[in-house]
Amino acid sequence: MYQQVERVSDDGGMSKQPKYRQVADALRREIDSGTYPPGSRLPSESELSARFEASRNTVRSGLGLLVSQGLVTSSQGLGYEVAKHEVFELNASRFENLSFPQDGDAYSTDVANAGRRPHQTFRVEIRPAPEDVAHRLKVEPGSRTVLRFCHRFVDDVPWSTQATHYPSWLVDEAPRLAEPGDIAEGTTRYLAAHGVEQVGYFDEIATRMPTPEEARMLEIGAGVPVLLWTRTGYSEERPIRSTVTTFRGDLNRMNYEIGSLAAREGNTQ
Amino acid sequence: MYQQVERVSDDGGMSKQPKYRQVADALRREIDSGTYPPGSRLPSESELSARFEASRNTVRSGLGLLVSQGLVTSSQGLGYEVAKHEVFELNASRFENLSFPQDGDAYSTDVANAGRRPHQTFRVEIRPAPEDVAHRLKVEPGSRTVLRFCHRFVDDVPWSTQATHYPSWLVDEAPRLAEPGDIAEGTTRYLAAHGVEQVGYFDEIATRMPTPEEARMLEIGAGVPVLLWTRTGYSEERPIRSTVTTFRGDLNRMNYEIGSLAAREGNTQ
DNA sequence: TCATTCGACTTGTACCAACAAGTTGAATGA
DNA sequence: TCATTCAACTTGTTGGTACAAGTCGAATGA
Numbered sequence A, B: 001m002y003q004q005v006e007r008v009s010d011d012g013g014m015s016k017q018p019k020y021r022q023v024a025d026a027l028r029r030e031i032d033s034g035t036y037p038p039g040s041r042l043p044s045e046s047e048l049s050a051r052f053e054a055s056r057n058t059v060r061s062g063l064g065l066l067v068s069q070g071l072v073t074s075s076q077g078l079g080y081e082v083a084k085h086e087v088f089e090l091n092a093s094r095f096e097n098l099s100f101p102q103d104g105d106a107y108s109t110d111v112a113n114a115g116r117r118p119h120q121t122f123r124v125e126i127r128p129a130p131e132d133v134a135h136r137l138k139v140e141p142g143s144r145t146v147l148r149f150c151h152r153f154v155d156d157v158p159w160s161t162q163a164t165h166y167p168s169w170l171v172d173e174a175p176r177l178a179e180p181g182d183i184a185e186g187t188t189r190y191l192a193a194h195g196v197e198q199v200g201y202f203d204e205i206a207t208r209m210p211t212p213e214e215a216r217m218l219e220i221g222a223g224v225p226v227l228l229w230t231r232t233g234y235s236e237e238r239p240i241r242s243t244v245t246t247f248r249g250d251l252n253r254m255n256y257e258i259g260s261l262a263a264r265e266g267n268t269q
Numbered sequence C: 001t002c003a004t005t006c007g008a009c010t011t012g013t014a015c016c017a018a019c020a021a022g023t024t025g026a027a028t029g030a
Numbered sequence D: 001t002c003a004t005t006c007a008a009c010t011t012g013t014t015g016g017t018a019c020a021a022g023t024c025g026a027a028t029g030a
Helices: A019-032 A045-052 A056-068 A105-113 A131-137 A168-173 A187-193 A212-218 B019-032 B045-052 B056-068 B105-113 B131-137 B168-173 B187-193 B212-218
Strands: A072-075 A079-082 A088-091 A118-128 A144-154 A157-167 A200-208 A226-234 A239-248 A252-259 B072-075 B079-082 B088-091 B118-128 B144-154 B157-167 B200-208 B226-234 B239-248 B252-259
Touching: A019 A045, A019 A056, A045 A056, A056 A072, A056 A079, A105 A118, A131 A157, A131 A226, A131 A239, A144 A168, A157 A168, A157 A212, A200 B226, A212 A239, A226 A252, A226 B200, A239 A252, B019 B045, B019 B056, B045 B056, B056 B072, B056 B079, B105 B118, B131 B157, B131 B226, B131 B239, B144 B168, B157 B168, B157 B212, B212 B239, B226 B252, B239 B252
Parallel strands: A088 A252, B088 B252
Antiparallel strands: A072 A079, A118 A144, A144 A157, A157 A239, A200 A226, A200 B252, A226 A239, A252 B200, B072 B079, B118 B144, B144 B157, B157 B239, B200 B226, B226 B239
8 A cells, every 4th residue: 555654754843753653643744634535434543554554553543533523534444534524503692582592492493494493302400509599590509590402403413401590589489390291482582471571681601521411412433522501591580591602613503693793794714 | 559449339330330430420520529629739640650559541531531521631740630710701792892801912911900910922923814814804715905913821820812804895994904014093993993893793703622823822731622713893884804813712701781780780700 | 050961751753463343246057 | 201221432541662872981092
């Protein structure tokens, strides 16, 4: 296959890099330049081992770098594959007033409009408030909250999880929140009908590597971060909900449109 | 130190996990439970090797997992340290009208207000438009753009990079854009004074693992993703700027306030 | 006192070996 | 024809060894 052997010859006087990094860099260049397009298979470890005159372990270290950077994935028995990135756009500012991306309304229609097949599981629990949620809802940590939890898929690929906590005082006014099953008209409308209107919200966006739990739920491989979207909704008087949505970072992008965008016809990616 | 040896005894009938995962899980539990608080040092590889009755390689695999999840960092000669997370809040919606977080205005004051020391380097280049930028600015790929690039530090720790591209037609109307050095009054005000007013913007937020280049600029260790904030600014007629800000994911969180938040006094973290 | 050396630690790199486990496709046999 | 087996691949796990390289503090010597 490769009669010729890789050398550090390309190293234009740069500092000497360890061999496993040279392997990673060489493969990264070839991936970037299209030698190995997204979805294609890389040569096997033993082939690379011969090509780079390195032991299998060294080649594995290099490949491990690429995996932890999310560039390639590996599966036992199959080999290494260049990662595909098919991102899905989420418009976060569209839900400003009533239609919340909650209980499947906006989510299902968005996904269906993109020609994909949505699917979700749903459950309701009574749970003591975790510290961060308690702080956002301005209730005591450990006090009772209703958790409405949603696990979402697109074409049977895990896409996101969404956990919305409601404070117990709100459940007293709107008891159906604590009942299992969907609220057909949407929780925001349901709450508004019971005199609790959401007049504003506060979004926090963060990223980090997934916990093992999150990696399991979203079937995330190594090297893929999660995007955390925390939306705290407010009535005129106080916080009424805290929604934490956890997205696969490799499949999602979030958008905010603010101000007049008359000049923005067509889409921007 | 540890006379007793770890066993799989804790495995309550669960599927057998490889030993290196057991090591990682055990250490993760101890980190979460406070046995090893943030900033503290983990036992050395050889100590862990004795404790878990595993080879050094196996222990290293387990530690490598924690590193790639951003939970711990390692440095040669020093050992493994539990990562500290000191996040910095960015209010993205505050810049809705004129004061852009550009050329240091909002950034410097924000950082100084937090009692930290801001520092930044700045440069201006003429560059052919990369494809994504060209698309956002609605110009031809490869056409001339002005790139104003900013590398920001907080207390001498690399914090973010910001690259703003302006289309060449805009530079004809506002020539100081292409000149090196700050624009004291802020680019947005400068543009407004030349009849180009930004009336809206479109934000895209994404996350991924850093490229080697980004890892170098931001001094990111393994297991820390970057947060990409792309803001495209529009005048009444067309796009006028594309700003891509790259943040260290472990040190930043982005906030959007939308609607009335009279009920949100105090802060939410 | 102060700077240097050096030893004892730490993690990093690189190699070897062996076997486990998943996948695929060709050969086999009913 | 069709299902099964099996051989030949792939990556995954675990052990070993050796040395390089970074860090720290104690011992050394001027």
